[in-house]
Structure formats: structure tokens, C-alpha cells
Amino acid sequence: EAGNGCEALDQVRHGVPRLVLLDLTMPVMDGFSFLDRLRDLPGCAEVPVVVLSARDITAVERERLSEADQILRKGDTSLQDIATELRKLDNRQTDAGDATPTGAVAGIP
Numbered sequence: 001e002a003g004n005g006c007e008a009l010d011q012v013r014h015g016v017p018r019l020v021l022l023d024l025t026m027p028v029m030d031g032f033s034f035l036d037r038l039r040d041l042p043g044c045a046e047v048p049v050v051v052l053s054a055r056d057i058t059a060v061e062r063e064r065l066s067e068a069d070q071i072l073r074k075g076d077t078s079l080q081d082i083a084t085e086l087r088k089l090d091n092r093q094t095d096a097g098d099a100t101p102t103g104a105v106a107g108i109p
Helices: 005-014 031-040 059-064 079-095
Strands: 019-022 049-053 070-073 104-106
Touching: 005 031, 019 031, 019 079, 031 049, 031 059, 049 079, 070 079
Parallel strands: 019 049, 019 104, 049 070
Antiparallel strands: none
């Protein structure tokens, strides 16, 4: 778990996460910048990223989030639905033989 995008990137540098649950509105570094920088890190191009945000996402923002695997809206998605999506993505990673990375980074305080 990380309180902002910079903290999350520091954690990722110590170990590639299996999945990232990302809020777009964070202090220090927003979720868009975090996602761009994450994808540039070695071993992080294929890490599943689920964006969970309360804001209405514009078409331009959706384009900026094209590297995310899922975009879910807080309030429209139950915790059960979120858990189901996270399990699906984690299982996809495991089935692909990418079981080496450990941990997860959450940008949601």
C-alpha cells in the first residue's frame, strides 16, 4: 500500500507487484503520471493495473489510461465486483506463468 504515486514507484523498484489498484487523484503524483512511469520500469510493462476512481473520466483521459487493464468507478462498483475483477487479473497473471512477482501496490488511501 502506498499513500501517493511516488511512494508506490519506490515500492515497485524493490519488487514488481502482481497487480496495481490505482486511484487517479493522489497527492504528489496523480494516477496518470504513475501509470506512465510504471510502464517504463523494467518488468512492469505487463503488470495488470485496475483504475478505481470516483471522478467521471473523459474520452481524453480514457485514452491516457489505455495501458490500464480495467477502469472501475467508485460508487458504481461493489467491493465484491472489485474483488472478482482483481482475482480474474491475478489468475490471468498466474496462468501466464508470471508467478514470480509478489505483493501489490494500492494508490488508494
